[in-house]
Amino acid sequence: MSQPPISRYPIPRVEDLPADIRERIQAVQEKAGFIPNVFLAMAHRPAEFRAFFAYHDALMEKDSGLTPAEREMIVVATSGANDCQYCVLAHGAILRIRARNPLIADQVAINHRKADINPRERAMLDFALKISLNAREIEEADYQALYPHGFSDEDIWDIAAIAAFFGLSNRMVNFMSMRANDEFYLMGRLPKAAN
Template sequence: MSSRKRPKASPSPVSWLQLGKPPKASAEVQALLDRTQEKLGYVRNGQLAVLHRPNLVLGQDAISRAATQDPDSALSRRERELIALVVSSENRCEPCVFGHAAALREITGDPVLVDRIAVNYRHAGLSERERTLADYALKITRRPGEIEPEDLDALRKAGLTDLAILDAAAVAAYFNFSNRINSALGVTPNPEAALAHR
């Protein structure tokens, strides 16, 4: 083995954008970045990539919290993260796959299950309720114009209330938006997420 030290890697850019240094963050934006740092131990590259548009940073966070963190949600945190991971895997959004896989590993304590969901949730041994939610999230992602009343009937049959269906639709729709922003800008995944909870 060589005794030479590896050269120190230079930090990766957070996206393909070449906007230069963002403007000084407002108190509201800085509070959001501080909350993210406190919660995750790092700031998401997806947030850093859009700092030149503070209203977008704040608006995206508000919708994210409304869809995924409502304490009155009829879905469990595990179910919300399952939907996020299924949508993000289908869209091949690296930052979101890394992030939601990490969150689901934290919740389940089962990295193999989470990897199986990320690759093909159909083979992951999900419960009927989880599988039906995953199927619904996938259809919202792939073919939203083909959703019919029967799709909601399948969710009801699996034990979901109409409020749970509303929550599932909101989570899937939000992550389709988030995935598209990240992919359109070439946002790089946070390596910290890839390594978390393994």
């Protein structure tokens, strides 16, 4: 049985892409051992690829008051709420690895209020989901609920920006019918084999 296409839009050949995009994809492939389908699907439009990943990196790869695992939790929870299978699977794999917890991604994707997370993480995800689903209802009380957990105003910006950016990502992925890589399903669930 052949694999379904990874996107309803054409996937360019890596060797035909502009050098900067080709190098970025090859670096990801070298690190991960495969090319996540989002890189191939977004390469259909090089200018948008560059803008998308520049903002992604600005949010997800910087030093901030949010840990790498907390940032991934936001992605997984909001992507679950937006029914984005690709982002739940891809970022769920990253979350399992960053949190060193094989159970956390599934729990957070389905219902963070029933997940084995701490009060800080719950408050963060409550806010992120409100941004994702009902941003027009944000009020001062929502900020005040975060301060006792050690979040600064800059951290709150990061929570909101990650939720908003992945709202865009979720919608793009769903409209493209982007398929998740098979590799994501097992990543971070089982211990790595000894080298």
